Amino acid sequence: MFTRKTATIFILIVLFVVFSVVVSVTDRGRAGSRSVETLLLSAIAPLSDAASRAFASMSRVWSGYFGLVNTAQENEKLKRDLTTVRQLLIEERETTEENKRLKALLSFTEKSDRKLLAARVVGEDPSAWFRSVVINRGKNDGVKEGAAVVTPLGVVGRVLRASGSYSLVLLLLDPNHAVDVRFSRSRARGVMVGARERGLRVKYVLKKEDVKKGDLLVTSGLDGVFPPGIPAGVVAEASRQGEGMFQDITVLPFVSFDKLEEVLVVQENPEPPSWEGP
């Protein structure tokens, strides 16, 4: 059936296989075979690696080339998605910040024993000479001219004019604005007036009064506009060098007027001081 030559080749193959199996089973654990394997591995692995890299590169080129067809569209879509996500992120940050501010306002409103009305700043006087803002609450909401305007941080100003739905608020920084204040440590009194970008000044504080840098100022309530005890600012500089009997006091407000967004209008002003004796 088989020729002699075919039978010889078949026997040789069978022997080779059997020999290989026998060698691989019986020689496991021998150092010599490991050396051979290591040698072969060292010789073949780089080739295999090179081949793999070549195939991988070819694959990348292939898929990249055909992928370019959709890349532009996908890129545009991703850009749009990124823009949307960025917009959402900005909105979320704004909402978070607004939430914080509104929570502070709400907390302050709940703590206060006076009726407070929340309002949003919708406009600002562009002139460098007059400091005022427009809020979105007016007479229809119960805002009265002369009403005090505050934030949880401190005094903001007072309502100068009120229309049906909007009011003009004269800010504390305006030189035409004045508040009766008290130094919380020494209990000395003074009149705080605006000085625009330079902050605030406190007038009519005698040189004998103990006023130091860092002293806290609160409203005294004696002006009949602002409720007592509202933070007004902190002393930045107090000098007794000038002429006259009064100190030269510069105050930094707690409220950041350029970032003012929401305010509270005090709807019930404190009773003005009575002159009637006991």
Add this chain to the structure above:
Amino acid sequence: MIALYQAAMALLFILASFVRLPFFLPGRGLADMNALFVLYLAYFRPVRQGAAFVCAVGIAMDSLSAGPFGLHLVVYLFLFTVFRLAPRYLQVKNALFLAASSALAVLVEEGALAFPVLAAGAEPAAPPELARHIFMSVLFAGVVGWPVISALRAGSEKVSAWRTARRTTA
């Protein structure tokens, strides 16, 4: 129709002055840029129409500002009257002239607005922050004056042309 256009522009300028925008100038943002609108009215509109809009803008600004009532009105009317003389002697369409007159108008406006404040003694002198603000405002007006006034003029001419074409068609 042209009155409607001017009313819309006046409202736009007032809103642009008062609405809180992301400012791109140091300090407290842009000055009152209504002076540019007043210049446009002075140079390119008939005297009655211009005066009426100047009064309207002035009263609106006085209502929205914390300054003494009538201050903006007087300042705008002063600017309108003074700059109204320019077309008699000068080429007011010239870009350089428009830029220079815009800067000058804002400077005069700021000075006029400052006068009652300084005269009342509320401020001993103009502090450096205000000086910087005025300088930046004057500079800004000088840069944007020509394109803004030219755009206002071009807009009014288009509105007039459109109105004329409609009348002719009718």
